[in-house]
Amino acid sequence: MPGRQLIMTFPVTATSHALPEYRARGGYGALAKALGQMKPQDVVKEITASGLQGRGGAAFAVGRKWQVVQYDDGQPHYLIANADEGEPGTFKDRWILENNPHMLLESMLIASYALNVRNCFVYIRGEFDLPYRRLAEAVEEAYAAGLFGRNILGSDFSCDIVVYRGAGAYVAGEASGLISSLEGKKGYPRNRPPRLTVKGLYQRPTVVNNVESLSNIAWIINHGADAFKAVGTPKSPGTRLFSVSGHINRPGVYEVELGYPWMKFLDEDCGGIPHGRGIKCVVPGGVSSKVLTGADIANLKISHEELWDAGSTLGSGGMIVIAEGTCMVALLQVLMRFYHHESCGQCTPCRHGTGWLHRILDRIVAGDGRADDIERLYYISKFNDGTTICGLGDAAGYACSGILDKFRDEFEYCIEHKRSKFGGNLECLRSS
Amino acid sequence: MPEIFINGQAIEARDDQTVMEVAREHGHFIPYFCWHPQLSVVGNCRMCLVEVEGRGLDIACNMPVAKGMQVFTNSEEVQAHRKAILQFITLNHPVDCGICDKAGECVLQDYHYEYSGQRSLSHDEKVRSTKFYNLSNRILLDNERCILCLRCTRFTHEVSKSMALGVERRGDVSNIRPVEDRPLSEDPYSDNIIDICPVGALLSRQFLHKSRVWFLQPTPSVCPGCARGCTVQIWHRKPEWKLKALDQRQNENIARVTPLDNPAVNGPWICNKGRDLAQMFERVRADEPMLKGRPVTVPAALDEARRLIGAARHPVALVSNWGSNEELETFKDKLGEVFHCFVKQDWQRQPGERIEDDLLIRGDKNPNTTRARELFGHAEPDFKDGTDLVLVWGEGFDFARLPPRAGIIFLNSYLQPENGHADVFLPVSIQTERHGHYTNFEGTISAFEPCFEKKPGVLHAEDLIKALAAPARGHP
Structure with a gap:
């Protein structure tokens, strides 16, 4: 495994997700420690000091988000674990929900204690079946063991949890869209201001954290912020779960210590590219992050700061490896079909722009491309950037302009010759 | 009171205002589709994007004012984005203005000419x-x-x-x-x-x-x-x-x-x-004066009405609460001493109609009850013994309730069976043919203007009242 492990610390067996084994691994020790020895403010301080960054995509510091919530402002507060993992190529939270759900629940209890939350929620993706059953089982076990409900572990702290299943909208994974959906409305993202930490669920201060971000909290409380900072790089402490897919020999979920060399990770841990092919490009963190070519990542380390310098982001940790010989036009068409399908239809640029992108790419792939199509794709991407309520429009634009920047020649070839340079291939073939 | 700058102009704004509201108040027009002063902000049309120094583009309708912010409503960046937003909006819009009822007062049309003018x-x-x-x-x-x-x-x-x-x-x-x-x-x-x-x-x-x-x-x-x-x-x-x-x-x-x-x-x-x-x-209008159902000229009908009024000892008037303030005041002034006056409810609630709610609709389905009651009191119509003439102004009163032997002068606008039963029938103009004011239930006075010409045989009620009060011809 690449580097040190904080989350995937045990061998997965048929019973490793259940409460007894979680307890045997020291589970709910952090909760007892927080409730017994720490004040809520100390927990927030500890998390802030750890420098934990959000794992959902934006890498916003968890501590800074928490600090906005006033502990005793007389309002109810809410905590939501965002388990609506819908970013294409991302399936890391699913590992936690399936194999270590109690780690999430313990962390949520600690976070609820820190933020004065009486009711917390898990918004889980509707398509998740086993993760939902495992999580629901874990919630039942935790209630039966007195870990949720009134006066948890004999303290004054009471907390209840609701597991809510989404209905399959990508945009409901955006924090405010998630809240709209949780309230029973259409999953439309909301305008900021007000921020969700000021007016979120039911117009009350609400913290929405990714499942993986939350899951780190139990470890931080157990071992302290300094121990957490000792893992990873100074600017990106800790580890990240990566779901590796695409043209790779051993796809799956890996826990990677931040700062680990990228090529080493792909070649040694993931077993390299099938059939000995070279890397054409890598989608570093879900398709909404800009792609990096094989040359870009040759000397990169996996950390937030190096990715930002390279013009991309670690995003949601959904790493898609694309081997040489893949048609980027066909790939972009697939991506744009996704964004077109998932646009919620609220903001004008995204509602019409994503469909426009999709139709242009359909046309190029069908051999009916026009000379001004590439310019038009850039135009749509540009005017979707920063002009919409949530980031879906931006993301569609980034994905499009990111691939166009690096593989413009393929698109020009496809428009000029009315066929793909690589035969529209999306597979990793044995020979070309 | 944060001071903000819109296109360089320093403006004192209130804390609870958005940039859109401040800009509108001070004459800086920001185009918008979804924003509406009476509705909540959804910020989805993205047409009101403005540039804030140091913060880039954001929508004005959801932007709270902050001290010292520099807003530009017409910078190059803003213009480019408006043009792009209009491209996106018209992408799937049929642009069938030629057969669209909204053409001529369509915001999209206006903005297209103002901010884009570009082909798709x-x-x-x-x-x-x-x-x-x-x-x-x-x-x-x-x-x-x-x-x-x-x-x-x-x-x-x-x-x-x-x-x-x-x-x-x-x-x-x-x-x-x-x-x-x-x-x-x-x-x-x-x-x-x-x-x-x-x-x-x-x-x-x-x-x-x-x-x-x-x-x-x-x-x-x-x-x-x-x-x-x-x-x-x-x-x-x-x-x-x-x-x-x-x-x-x-x-x-x-x-x-x-x-x-x-x-x-x-x-x-x-x-x-x-x-x-x-x-x-636009119900069928009455446009001829009548005596007991027989069409006559206006002067003849007026003469007969004045004769009846002059001969009556106990005349009663049922005053219309659809009369304008001016007409009601003229009636009070000219005929208030002659008649014993009651306010008549011209219009009742129709079956299925909402009675009252807390938005607009009121239970009283007449426009000027307030002023009529101020002038003529709150009493319900009551005919004492000896009532020998009733002047009914306006529709909606059942003639069977009138005293059997009393004469009837009837002022009405529409063709109705009662018209022929009156001793004197005089057609009067309707609201869309005259000037006037109504006083609503809160005491607010609003004016109405004429839209159409009245027919020659029809009189304005105000003129009619003045004519009835004038001495009869041949009796100086």
Whole structure:
């Protein structure tokens, strides 16, 4: 495994997700420690000091988000674990929900204690079946063991949890869209201001954290912020779960210590590219992050700061490896079909722009491309950037302009010759 | 009081204001589709993007003012984005202005000329959707023209509270649709969504393809439908566009009624009854004076009326609460001493009509009860023994309730069976033919203006009252 492990610390067996084994691994020790020895403010301080960054995509510091919530402002507060993992190529939270759900629940209890939350929620993706059953089982076990409900572990702290299943909208994974959906409305993202930490669920201060971000909290409380900072790089402490897919020999979920060399990770841990092919490009963190070519990542380390310098982001940790010989036009068409399908239809640029992108790419792939199509794709991407309520429009634009920047020649070839340079291939073939 | 700068102009704003509100107050126009002063902010049209120094572009409608912020409403970046937003909006919009009722007062048309003027950049087919979707018995929906600003859904959720509309599906195939079990036809304010629709997506069935709006002119008026007295605009054919052939009745008919924005009375809304004033005013009119059902000239009828008044010992008048302030005051002044006066309720609630709510609709379905009661008291009509003459002004009074042997002078506008039963019948003009004021239930006075010419045989009630009070001819 690449580097040190904080989350995937045990061998997965048929019973490793259940409460007894979680307890045997020291589970709910952090909760007892927080409730017994720490004040809520100390927990927030500890998390802030750890420098934990959000794992959902934006890498916003968890501590800074928490600090906005006033502990005793007389309002109810809410905590939501965002388990609506819908970013294409991302399936890391699913590992936690399936194999270590109690780690999430313990962390949520600690976070609820820190933020004065009486009711917390898990918004889980509707398509998740086993993760939902495992999580629901874990919630039942935790209630039966007195870990949720009134006066948890004999303290004054009471907390209840609701597991809510989404209905399959990508945009409901955006924090405010998630809240709209949780309230029973259409999953439309909301305008900021007000921020969700000021007016979120039911117009009350609400913290929405990714499942993986939350899951780190139990470890931080157990071992302290300094121990957490000792893992990873100074600017990106800790580890990240990566779901590796695409043209790779051993796809799956890996826990990677931040700062680990990228090529080493792909070649040694993931077993390299099938059939000995070279890397054409890598989608570093879900398709909404800009792609990096094989040359870009040759000397990169996996950390937030190096990715930002390279013009991309670690995003949601959904790493898609694309081997040489893949048609980027066909790939972009697939991506744009996704964004077109998932646009919620609220903001004008995204509602019409994503469909426009999709139709242009359909046309190029069908051999009916026009000379001004590439310019038009850039135009749509540009005017979707920063002009919409949530980031879906931006993301569609980034994905499009990111691939166009690096593989413009393929698109020009496809428009000029009315066929793909690589035969529209999306597979990793044995020979070309 | 944070000081902000809009296009370099220093402005003192209030803390709770948004940049959009401040800019509008100070004459910096920011274009918008979805924003509406009376509705919540959804910020989805993205047309009001403005540039803030150091923060880039953001929408003005949801931007709270902050001390010292530098806002630019017309920078190059803003102009480029507006142009792009209009490209996106018209991408799937049919641009069928030639057959669209909204043409001429369409916000999208105006903005296109003002901010874009560019041809579509798309080579692809437009997304097709439903045309003429039956939203209610009054409203049709054209989903292709719809730009999904959600003003209509917000109106039904926040103003009329019928919750009748929602959005179905997502992305560029989103459609406005009625919500099951909440029919829009039961919302008495539903037609307001036609006005607030910035494009021609919501269409009035009664106005559909009836006229181009540039052939019409609005005349300010007051809705007589209830005691609220909402200010309205009555749209009718412009004199220079009078039809000289074909359906000439259009020249004298109300084309449509829209609200006249008036914060003191109704804000920007009116109810559907106000939209249907044509049904009220365009009933068959009485246009000849009559004596016991026999048509006569106006002077002859006036002479007979004056003779009856002069001969009566105990005359009673039933005064119309549809009379304007001026008419009621003239009656009080000229005939108040002659008659024993009562206020008559001309119009009662119709079956199925909403009685009263806390938005606009009032229980009293007459426009000027307030002023009439101030002048003539609150007593119900009561005929003491010896009543030998009754002057009935306006419709809605059952003649069977009148004393059997009393003479009747009847002032009415419409052709009704009672007209022939009166000893003297005098036709009077209606609201759309005269000037006047109504006092609503809160005491607010609103003016109405004439839209059409009155017929020669018809008199204005004010002139008629003055004529009745004048001494009879031949008795100086």
